[in-house]
Amino acid sequence: MTIILYTLAVSFGTALLLGFLLGFFKKVFYVPVDEKVAQVREALPGANCGACGYPGCDGFAEAVARGEAPVNGCAAGGAATAKAVGEIMGVSAAAEKTVAVRACQGAKGCAANRGEYTGVKSCAAAKTVGINGTKMCSYGCYGxxxxxxxCVFDAIHIEEDGLPHVDYEKCTGCGMCVKACPQLILSTVPVQRKGAVALCSNRNTNKAILMKQCKAACIKCGKCEKVCPVQAIVVTNGIPLVDYEKCTSCGQCVSGCPTKVLKLVQDVTA
Known part of the structure; x- marks a missing residue:
């Protein structure tokens, strides 16, 4: 009985001492927490997608509080989050919602296959080992x-045609898919943008080869340039580029494109 009581007394004393030491060291090594960091973190959506360039929402919140990151740097949160974070930091914020757009129409049955790929199912891996595309078009989507x-928002999927399709109800424009694409066929565009966009990344200027590679490729005919009433579109390095300061979204280049490469942004992202 004496041993039991002695053991209990020692255990109680040890626990009391440890509790005291923990409390002491907590005060000695206490690091004050910036209230703004906690407030900003609370305002973020918690996606931890990394699109802001920081290690998760915690890292971004700390950077904002230090003045090292913009208050509208959270793409996943969009304008609402930018406004909330801006109010916490005492600055105005404007964040334009963006979404991902795919500049390739080389679907199955449209783009000629180079062969059957049997390696690691990864676009980056396939490109790293020197495979010049899974299709004859070396600029196209590997699929x-x-x-x-x-994509942490489940907003983009490879569908039966072999191409990635964006769910614009879910897409936040975080840009992670853009960074992951080794073919650079994905980009983010403002959802409010009006005007034409070219859905092809093939820079080959040989029309005969282009038509063999993909039925939906830009054939560099220049008709879009000719029909544009405000000279807002110019074929540069094999790709029709649009000056959105000039573009009136009239759609003449869209209707005039023989391979239907050009589409109005508002129709693509609808």
Missing amino acids: LGDCTAV
């Missing part, structure tokens, strides 16, 4: 789903 793998 192996790197963009799908990095």
Whole structure:
């Protein structure tokens, strides 16, 4: 009985001492927490997608509080989050919602295959080992789903046509799929943008080869330039580029494109 009581007394004393020491060291090594960091973190959506360039929402919140990151730097949160964070930091914020757009129409049955790919199911891996595309068009989508793998919002999927399709109800424009695409066929555009966009990344200027590679490729005919009433579109390095300061979204280049490469942004992102 004496041993039991002695053991209990020692255990109680040890626990009391440890509790005292923990409290002491907590005060000695206490690091004050910036209230703004906690407030900013609370205002963020918690996606931890990394699109802001920081290690998750905690890292971004700390950077904002230090003045090292813009208050509208959270793409996943959009304008509402930018406004909330701006109010916490005492600055005005404007964040334009963006979404991802795919500049490739080389679907199955449209783009000629180079062969059967049997390696690691990764676009980056296939490109790293020197495979010049899974299709004859070396600029086209590999269709192996790197963009799908990095999307934390479940907003982009490889569908039956072999191409990634964006769910614009879910897409936040975070840009992670853009960074993951080794072919650079994905980009983010403002949802409020009006005007034409070219959905092809093939820079080859040989029309005969282009038509063999993909039925939906830009054939560099220049008709879009000719029909534009305000000279807002110029074929540069094989790709029709639009000056959105000039573009009136009239749609003449869209209707005039023989391979239907050009579409109005508002129709693509609808």
